[in-house]
Amino acid sequence: MKQIRVYNKVFRIEKTVYSIQGVHLPLPVSYRQMAFFVGTLMVMVVLNKFPPLSWVDYFLIKFIGIPALVAWFFTRKTLDGKAPHRFLMRVIEHFFSPHHFARYQEIARPKNHVYVYEGEVTYRKSGGDTQ
Known part of the structure; x- marks a missing residue:
């Protein structure tokens, strides 16, 4: 079988954001990473209303660290x-x-789930009797 090389990934350049509203980001971020970050941020905002997460007061971990980790x-x-x-x-x-x-x-x-065997079922007895 002959393998044909395809170079589609070479021409797929992921769009990158370097700044938002004139504020430069510390690292360039792709649209896909931003989508995962914002989606996780929304989930964290909703979960912040419920007791296990509402008891934690670490703002940077809840709203920056976890979404950044999920996006990565x-x-x-x-x-x-x-x-x-x-x-x-x-x-x-x-x-x-x-x-x-x-x-x-x-x-x-x-x-x-009742199984019925028709005919004779044979088996070997285990034990020390060998003849």
Whole structure:
């Protein structure tokens, strides 16, 4: 089999933000990183209303550190060769999908799980009797 090289990733340049409203950022940030940061920030604002997080008074950790860590993890790391959010979606999809297939079609499972063996069932007794 001959492998054909494709250079699509060379021409996909990720857009980067260097400053927001004239304020220079310490590190250049991609749009994808910004989306993960803002999404996690919104989740943290909502979770801040509930007791476990509302008791913690570390503003920088809750609203800067955790969103920055999530943005870094979801844009830089891979799990099983996939982006972490895509990996988690596939795990959840696998959990809820039927697990019994025959020729890629779902098998109808019987309601009662009573198995009846027709015919003679043979087995070997374990023990020290050898003849």
